[in-house]
Amino acid sequence: MVLYLKSRNVSGAFSASQLSTDVPGIVKGVINDIRARGDEAVRFYSEKFDKWSPPSFRLSSAEIQKIIATVPKATYNDIITVQNNVRTFALAQRKSLTDFEMEIRPGVHLGQKNIPIGSVGAYVPGGRYPMLASAHMTIVTAKAAGVPKVIACTPTIRGEIPASTIASMYLAGADEIYLLGGVQAIAAMSIGTSTIEKVDFIAGPGNAFVAETKRQLFGEIGIDLPAGPTEVLIVADGKACPTTVATDLLSQAEHGPDTPAILITTSKEVGEQSIKELERLSKILPTAELASVSWNTFGEVIVVGWLDEAYKLADTFASEHVQILTENPREALEKMSNYGALFLGEKTCVSYGDKVIGTNHVLPTKKAARFTGGLWVGKFLKTVTYQEVRSHQESGELGRLCGRAARAEKFEGHARSGDLRAYKYLKDRFHWLSSGRPDTSPKI
Structure with a gap:
């Protein structure tokens, strides 16, 4: 049984001007200009856009110390506390990734190493609000991975320097901090200019223009994730509190006007009461201008017959954030597999993950949770392999195997690399090594 108490209503969600904005075209033009004119173009677009x-x-x-001095002491202390949470979890993740070497056959050694990326660009957005948490999630995690150099960019907010964001970037361990935002920041870090060093990897969320810039430059640099609007989905049973459901859905809807906010519940009563609470709370929420638009346009309330059906349906959404408000929330760990992050039980909310608890809030959207997780310390590491054959006998045997395997694929050059070892260590004879003269042997 599936009953829709509220469905999406995307018709008329965006104005004609929004729909007609050529984001890829604008981004491509800015990137090409920065390639051509470097710092001059960066300055031009910063003046134009910001x-x-x-x-x-x-x-x-x-300047950094002067800015940090303006940050309230309580905010400063909270930044340190939150970053300690993020760092502790990231270091535990790093510890779980071990280097190893094994002897797969006598004298044949295979190994794996986890090497930090050389340099990372961390983008901390700030279009509407200062985004302190994005500094924690990107810079702290990169440093926990062992990245030697992190360059961090953030824009001004309506012409003002976001002091608390600068403090967060500094305390997180950023090696260089730039007051620069948008396409021009991502392009400058990705391409490099005479004053901004090119990085190997870009991490951090942003608006549609930032996301598109990362997409277009992927390949020249690595990126964390292709980002879309924030998503939240709640699975609730008949014991869930409608006020909690409504409050937690709206908490994510305030990220922007295009946030999918979905409730899947086994209780029609909980669904109906949650809708009433959402309507009431959205009228008094200070950020209702954004949150109510997301709820009215992209909100859904779906009633199903039983919890297994709820978990199965939730997996089809593959939502960025999935909150479990049921009597036995840990059941979702076994029942679900497609999500960016799970938040188990009424005592745990998505906002904790966004701001303070220590797990990373840069998570997959647009159903990417079907094939990837979010940003974590492993994203800042290159897992590489190495191999060494120490045994003459084994090198020769591998040469014989390589010769047969390569010729099965018509790769004669590969086969001859194997032949050479079989000749050298096992005294096998090969026509190509004697240039057609079987009575001659190469000096190897």
Whole structure:
């Protein structure tokens, strides 16, 4: 049984001007201009898009300390507490990734190493609000992985320097901090200019233009995830509190006007009461201008017959955030597999993951949770392999095997690399090694 108490209503969700904006085209033009003109183009677009054009986009140590001095002591202390949570979890993840070497056959050694990426660009958005947590999630995690150099960029917010964000970037361990945002920040870090060093990898969320810039530059640099609008889905049984459901859905809907907010419940009463609470709370929420648009346009309430059906349906959404408000929330760990992050029980909310608890909030959207997890310490590591054959006998045997395997695929060059070892260590004879003269042997 599936009953829709509220379905999406995307008709008219966006204005004609929004729908007609050529985001890929605009981004491509900015990237090409920065390739051609470097810092001059970066400054041009920063002035054009953010009305920001200081003598230097990079903050000096003195400027950073001056900005941090304006941050309230309570906020400063909270930043340290949250970053300790993120760092503790990231270091535990790093510890779980061990290097190893094994002897697969006598004298044949295979190994694996986890090497940190050389340099990372961390983008901390700030279009509507200061996004302190994004600094924690990107910079702290990269440093926990052992990345030697992290360059961090964040925009001004309506012309103001976001002091608490700068403090977060500094305390997280950023090696360089730039007051620079949008396409121009991502492109400058990815391409490199005379004043901004090219990085190997870009991490961090952003708006549609930032996401598109990362998409277009992927390949030149690595990226964490292709980002879309924030998503939240709640699975609830008949004992769930409608006020909790409504509050937690709206908490995510305030990210923007295009956030899918979905409730799947086994109780029609919980569904109906949650809708009433959502309507009531959305009228008094200070960020209702965004949250109510997301709820009215992309909100869904679905009633199903039993919890197994709820978990199965939730997996088809593959939502970024999945909150479990049931009597036995840990059941979802066994029943579900497609999600960015799970939040188990009423005492745990998605906002904890977004802001303070220590797991990473950069998570897959647009059903990417079907094939990937979110940002974690492993994203900043290159897992590489190495091999060494120490035994003459084994090198020769592998040469024989390689010769047969390669010729089955018509790769004669590969086969001859194997032949050479079989000749050298097992004294096998090969026509190609004697240039057609079986009575001659090469000096190897």
